[in-house]
């Protein structure tokens with residue numbers, strides 16, 4: 252087994268102007284096998300994008316880190332030092348939530364893709380570059396005429412496909428897709444998710460898929476980490492976690508979304524996730540947990556390994 256991403260006890264925070272560090276992600280220990288699709292799921296603000304940015308080498312300078320992160324065995328985060336040269340943009344790339352943010356409005360898609368390919372493969376001649384651009388357009392299922400179009404001439408779904416093509420120009424091994432479907436309607440959401448899954452298989456990529464949409468996660472992921480208040484609360488094979496959730500948060504998250512052909516009533520998760528700096532003592536989910544007992548309020552459980560899964564809940568320590 253080749254590990255594409257490995258983190259050991261990783262902490263990620265942001266330093267405020269008053270030099271206070273707000274730890275957003277804590278105690279993150281993950282092993283992501285190369286050539287698989289790994290999903291980070293959780294409500295808004297729980298730290299999914301922060302983890303995605305850490306993996307892609309895109310944390311801002313005022314971010315603070317502790318612990319370790321390795322990409323294909325190469326240490327990129329060690330304590331508060333981060334070294335992504337040769338990795339960022341080449342081995343690992345990120346597709347942003349909003350495709351417009353990675354596309355230049357003043358250049359055609361063909362010009363942008365050609366420029367990216369020339370940057371990564373300076374020895375390629377113009378003809379080969381153009382051929383590569385057309386291959387990329389075909390890979391993301393865009394017509395050849397898109398070469399001459401500007402971003403504003405594309406629909407939302409086409410823009411997202413162009414952003415994916417741009418991300419693939421360096422022939423990366425890891426693709427971080429941060430809510431790549433959130434701005435799209437239901438049909439386009441599935442078609443972009445399907446495209447990413449197809450590319451992951453054909454290009455033998457490791458795909459880190461960030462979403463708060465359980466039905467998309469169910470559709471594309473091999474394994475999944477459920478994130479709450481900056482920590483993994485459940486980890487395992489997607490089919491197991493999503494069909495037989497162990498953590499009360501995962502259980503509620505699944506009850507809060509409509510399922511096809513199911514007549515079960517939808518349930519709201521009571522309350523709101525705590526913002527960084529306001530995490531409660533004990534288990535971070537205890538104020539919203541229907542199974543809370545005294546110990547949960549006092550002490551935070553560690554992520555406990557149970558067969559092929561892991562769960563951070565005192566229920567499983569009894």
Ligand SMILES: Nc1ncnc2c1ncn2[C@@H]1O[C@H](COP(=O)(O)OP(=O)(O)OP(=O)(O)O)[C@@H](O)[C@H]1O
Pocket residue numbers: 265275293294295296297298299300301302311463526527
């Ligand atoms: N660059 C940043 N500087 C300061 N704080 C940040 C930065 N990025 C994120 N945060 C804070 O970190 C916390 C987690 O945000 P993050 O975007 O990682 O969560 P998320 O789960 O991806 O949420 P969403 O689904 O809304 O994108 C939030 O409180 C957010 O305000």
